[in-house]
Amino acid sequence: MPEKQPLLKLESICKHFGAIEALRGIDMEIDRGEVVALLGDNGAGKSTLVKIISGGLRPSSGRIVMEGEPQEFASPAEAKAAGIETVYQDLSLCTNADVVANFFMGREITRRYFGIPVLQERAMEAVVAQAMADGGTNIPSLRTNVEHLSGGQRQAIELNRFVHWGGKLVLLDEPFAALGVEQTRRGLEMIRHVAARGIGVVVITHIMAQAFQVADRIVVVRHGQVAGDVRTDETTTDQVIDMITGGSLSGAGKGRE
Ligand SMILES: Nc1ncnc2c1ncn2[C@@H]1O[C@H](COP(=O)(O)OP(=O)(O)OP(=O)(O)O)[C@@H](O)[C@H]1O
Ligand SMILES: [Mg+2]
Numbered sequence: 001m002p003e004k005q006p007l008l009k010l011e012s013i014c015k016h017f018g019a020i021e022a023l024r025g026i027d028m029e030i031d032r033g034e035v036v037a038l039l040g041d042n043g044a045g046k047s048t049l050v051k052i053i054s055g056g057l058r059p060s061s062g063r064i065v066m067e068g069e070p071q072e073f074a075s076p077a078e079a080k081a082a083g084i085e086t087v088y089q090d091l092s093l094c095t096n097a098d099v100v101a102n103f104f105m106g107r108e109i110t111r112r113y114f115g116i117p118v119l120q121e122r123a124m125e126a127v128v129a130q131a132m133a134d135g136g137t138n139i140p141s142l143r144t145n146v147e148h149l150s151g152g153q154r155q156a157i158e159l160n161r162f163v164h165w166g167g168k169l170v171l172l173d174e175p176f177a178a179l180g181v182e183q184t185r186r187g188l189e190m191i192r193h194v195a196a197r198g199i200g201v202v203v204i205t206h207i208m209a210q211a212f213q214v215a216d217r218i219v220v221v222r223h224g225q226v227a228g229d230v231r232t233d234e235t236t237t238d239q240v241i242d243m244i245t246g247g248s249l250s251g252a253g254k255g256r257e
Helices: 047-054 077-079 099-104 123-136 149-166 181-196 210-214 237-245
Strands: 008-017 020-030 033-039 061-068 067-071 085-087 112-115 116-119 169-173 200-204 217-222 225-231
Touching: 008 047, 020 047, 033 047, 033 099, 033 181, 033 210, 047 085, 047 169, 047 200, 077 085, 099 123, 099 149, 123 149, 149 181, 169 225, 181 200, 181 210, 200 210, 210 237, 217 237, 225 237
Parallel strands: 033 200, 033 217, 085 169, 169 200
Antiparallel strands: 008 020, 008 061, 061 067, 112 116, 217 225
């Protein structure tokens, strides 16, 4: 595989729901270790796009190319197997199980004694402790049931789990919507941490300051099309607002639709 292949490339992705054209020819790329913030007004098509990337929806047309290979994800499980996953705050964690159980869910370490598989709890706990340490996450006890943890802690567990099991691209749809100031700050830090380990991150947010704080690049979606694809350090908030609303920096008199 040539070195220059982006982690993920979207080519002319379209999606319609009956007569509604949610996405109308989206082209974008995401590199390893890059954080891309997806911005856009309500109904612009952000969640639809993220669902298409993570296998929750099939595009009506267009191509998803991962590391140079065209992909057709028929389900989130297929995308996950390719290393792409959406991380939700708590939806995919089992609240009445502890951190270790959630981390290993379906991948438990067992040894057979007289033919009966026995969980290797100590070994699993050590793996989880290491993964949390690698992610800079401090969870008081790995034996705490997830229901007693905060939204931010759950997110951190999910991200660490994702990285540990070989994830390549993680998608976050408004990950901080329900979090407080301090939890959000830690979440943003966590995103940078994950990207620093070579993982691509796409994060949807409505909060401009968060996008500028965490992202290398901002992609603006408007009416199902890419209205802007800019480097954060070369862009101003006003420019991005104009991309979102369809305004024009140069002309106050220019009509908006
Ligand atoms: N399952 C669906 N069936 C019909 N229409 C849909 C469906 N999902 C999304 N849409 C429509 O597609 C368009 C894009 O929706 P989408 O949820 O992707 O927007 P969004 O950018 O995530 O908005 P928000 O910021 O409000 O979350 C909207 O017009 C929406 O009503
Ligand atoms: Mg949405």
